[in-house]
Amino acid sequence: xxxxxxxxxxxxxxxxxxxxxxxxxxxxxxxxxxxxxxxxxxxxxxxxxxxxxxxxxxxxxxxxxxxxxxxxxxxxxxxxxxxxxxxxxxxxxxxxxxxxxxxxxxxxxxxxxxxxxxxxxxxxxxxxxxxxxxxxxxxxxxxxxxxxxxxxxxxxxxxxxxxxxxxxxxxxxxxxxxxxxxxxxxxxxxxxxxxxxxxxxx
Numbered sequence: 001x002x003x004x005x006x007x008x009x010x011x012x013x014x015x016x017x018x019x020x021x022x023x024x025x026x027x028x029x030x031x032x033x034x035x036x037x038x039x040x041x042x043x044x045x046x047x048x049x050x051x052x053x054x055x056x057x058x059x060x061x062x063x064x065x066x067x068x069x070x071x072x073x074x075x076x077x078x079x080x081x082x083x084x085x086x087x088x089x090x091x092x093x094x095x096x097x098x099x100x101x102x103x104x105x106x107x108x109x110x111x112x113x114x115x116x117x118x119x120x121x122x123x124x125x126x127x128x129x130x131x132x133x134x135x136x137x138x139x140x141x142x143x144x145x146x147x148x149x150x151x152x153x154x155x156x157x158x159x160x161x162x163x164x165x166x167x168x169x170x171x172x173x174x175x176x177x178x179x180x181x182x183x184x185x186x187x188x189x190x191x192x193x194x195x196x197x198x199x200x201x202x
Contacts, residue, residue, distance in 0.1 A: 002197050003156040005097055008165035009108040012184045013124050014084040024079035029067050049111045052135035056113055081117035086124060089187040094127040096201045107150050107163065109134040109141050142173035151177060162197060164190060
């Protein structure tokens with residue numbers, strides 16, 4: 001029997017676009033999309049932000065120092081965060097699991113800007129009982145520390161918890177921690193995966 005479900009957020013509950021994020025931040029900074037991509041991903045600024053090593057204000061200051069110009073913080077946060085669209089078919093799946101008394105926990109590599117935007121714009125996170133977020137834990141999937149934090153939040157033995165994520169390496173890490181896990185591709189496939197575990201979505 002599965003008592004708890006761990007869900008990834010990006011490209012599971014909501015879709016997102018890194019190119020759009022780079023484009024919008026470039027507009028705020030008066031830069032090019034390619035330069036922003038290099039700063040965020042090649043130099044690892046996004047990773048630092050999602051690990052909680054940078055606050056929003058520190059992220060803004062780093063950009064100001066790089067571009068030698070003032071940058072409006074609210075405009076920057078919006079540019080970095082208005083990149084999500086709801087994966088609407090996931091909502092009734094979550095609601096069905098809740099009706100069956102299952103515990104739902106979010107396990108996500110994310111930043112404070114992104115999680116607050118999703119909370120504000122969509123109601124999907126209202127379905128969750130608890131959250132394991134990389135910027136709060138100080139570690140990112142597939143690092144052991146974030147899965148160890150998740151094991152404390154599921155409130156059941158790991159073999160009675162199912163995890164879904166669109167990144168195969170994260171699924172493999174979850175299995176190494178004793179969790180039942182499958183790669184997410186579509187809501188329809190998730191329903192089939194749950195059915196094989198004896199969980200019926202209705």
